[in-house]
Amino acid sequence: MNIQIFGTKKCNDTKKAERYFKERGIKYQFVDMKEKGMSKGEFTSVAEKNGGFDSMLNLAAKDKDALAKIKYATDDDKLHIILENQQVIKTPVVRNGKLSTLGYQPDIWKAWE
Numbered sequence: 793m794n795i796q797i798f799g800t801k802k803c804n805d806t807k808k809a810e811r812y813f814k815e816r817g818i819k820y821q822f823v824d825m826k827e828k829g830m831s832k833g834e835f836t837s838v839a840e841k842n843g844g845f846d847s848m849l850n851l852a853a854k855d856k857d858a859l860a861k862i863k864y865a866t867d868d869d870k871l872h873i874i875l876e877n878q879q880v881i882k883t884p885v886v887r888n889g890k891l892s893t894l895g896y897q898p899d900i901w902k903a904w905e
Contacts (some may be wrong), residue, residue: 793904795820795833797828799884805896806884812898816905829878830885837894838885845870848894853880 795813797820799806813820823830830838839848845867851858858877865873874880882894888904 793818793888796823796887798823798825799865800824802828803849803883808896809884809886812901813821825878831901832875835875841892842894848858850882
């Protein structure tokens, strides 16, 4: 397994995901989205596997202005706005090669083992 966890240090679901893999002795790479974030290719790949750009959004995110911009943007502009405002992406984003999940999904991760 080649696990990557994209999230933030303050996100409780991200902490739970890290604990899940740590408890099972599975190595993972943590990517702090406040420092680095996802590349265009990573984001697009995860979005394709998880229902598109809109499913990637955390509608409860604090940045309501960015969510409003995304809501009314054309499809071409959505990707650019989301990548510029990654604080609106659901976390954690957990990747295992070409497989990925949004949020805390231990039942799916178990199937990866």
